[in-house]
Amino acid sequence: MAAFSGEKNVNFSVGGAFPAPRLSESRPPPEKIGAPLPPFETPLVEIGGIFLKLENVNIGGSHKSRSARWIIARAIEDGDLQPGGGQTILEKTGENLGIGLVIEAAKHGIPVELAVGMNFSARKKSLLKRYGAILIGAGMMQKGALPREVVAFHLENQKNMGKSYVFLDQFNNSANLEAHLRETGPEIVRQIKSLRPGTKEVFLVGGVGSGASVSGAGMAVKEAFPDAKVIAVQPEGCDILREVFVEHELQGIAVGVNPKTLQPEIIDRWELCGESEAMDAREWLLKNGGIYAGPSTGANIKIARQIARERPGAIVVTFVYDSGDTYE
Numbered sequence: 001m002a003a004f005s006g007e008k009n010v011n012f013s014v015g016g017a018f019p020a021p022r023l024s025e026s027r028p029p030p031e032k033i034g035a036p037l038p039p040f041e042t043p044l045v046e047i048g049g050i051f052l053k054l055e056n057v058n059i060g061g062s063h064k065s066r067s068a069r070w071i072i073a074r075a076i077e078d079g080d081l082q083p084g085g086g087q088t089i090l091e092k093t094g095e096n097l098g099i100g101l102v103i104e105a106a107k108h109g110i111p112v113e114l115a116v117g118m119n120f121s122a123r124k125k126s127l128l129k130r131y132g133a134i135l136i137g138a139g140m141m142q143k144g145a146l147p148r149e150v151v152a153f154h155l156e157n158q159k160n161m162g163k164s165y166v167f168l169d170q171f172n173n174s175a176n177l178e179a180h181l182r183e184t185g186p187e188i189v190r191q192i193k194s195l196r197p198g199t200k201e202v203f204l205v206g207g208v209g210s211g212a213s214v215s216g217a218g219m220a221v222k223e224a225f226p227d228a229k230v231i232a233v234q235p236e237g238c239d240i241l242r243e244v245f246v247e248h249e250l251q252g253i254a255v256g257v258n259p260k261t262l263q264p265e266i267i268d269r270w271e272l273c274g275e276s277e278a279m280d281a282r283e284w285l286l287k288n289g290g291i292y293a294g295p296s297t298g299a300n301i302k303i304a305r306q307i308a309r310e311r312p313g314a315i316v317v318t319f320v321y322d323s324g325d326t327y328e
């Protein structure tokens with residue numbers, strides 16, 4: 001059994017092998033993967049000299065809906081999750097993956113319990129509940145426990161609680177990476193080829209939370225464009241690879257782990273972005289593209305514009321992860 005539903009929290013790999021294989025060598029997609037609205041691709045649009053992959057238009061509002069769909073489909077395919085089997089999905093997440101999981105799990109009649117940190121907004125928490133998630137561990141966290149401790153407690157005590165939890169652990173789950181290796185990345189490749197036939201100089205810019213989107217899409221882009229460069233973005237003061245973290249407002253990136261789903265060998269360069277620079281870039285996108293994006297997207301935009309200035313003529317692609325609405 002690959003997914004962790006037992007009592008010992010060990011390092012495990014869910015959904016497939018690490019390091020992730022090349023696109024051409026990777027596992028075939030799960031039979032029941034489906035798509036929100038097949039055939040469905042999020043747009044790639046050029047705004048102010050950079051190319052934006054509008055992941056905010058996914059059902060669920062972010063790129064993490066893709067991760068959720070793949071994670072659940074793989075867990076079902078591998079027999080770790082059985083629809084109607086009385087199990088409950090357990091995860092610690094701020095919002096976007098949680099929303100994706102609830103939407104996807106509802107299709108299979110599987111309940112979802114989430115440990116959401118104290119620092120997340122009341123609006124996010126109320127939204128998650130409206131999507132159908134059960135939020136757990138508020139009492140523990142008020143006394144200082146971390147979301148991961150809430151997850152560990154629930155796993156340890158699941159028998160007493162009458163539960164059978166499946167902890168999907170996005171940071172150790174290769175299906176998270178696969179979603180972007182097999183779906184987001186190939187979409188970007190097709191879209192670049194159709195918007196700019198003959199292009200060779202391609203840059204992909206993305207932040208690192210689980211690292212799955214920038215690594216997975218980066219692998220697919222590099223496979224199609226061997227000279228492509230992948231640029232990872234992190235908040236000023238952080239060094240994800242060395243596990244150095246500071247408090248910051250760019251929710252979703254640099255979340256306190258150097259995750260297994262990040263594939264460092266795919267990253268050609270790391271760039272830092274300050275909070276105010278990211279917020280200015282969000283304003284730029286609002287004024288120049290009419291898109292109100294979240295803070296982590298602001299960091300992507302700031303670095304993508306910097307690279308577009310450095311390399312005129314290159315295609316610089318980055319993600320609009322989600323809308324700014326839920327950060328109010």
Ligand SMILES: Cc1ncc(COP(=O)(O)O)c(C=O)c1O
Nearest residue numbers: 096208209210211212213252296
């Ligand atoms: C708003 C936002 N930005 C960026 C990220 C980072 O994406 P990834 O986990 O693919 O690195 C996340 C992940 O949850 C997110 O929610």
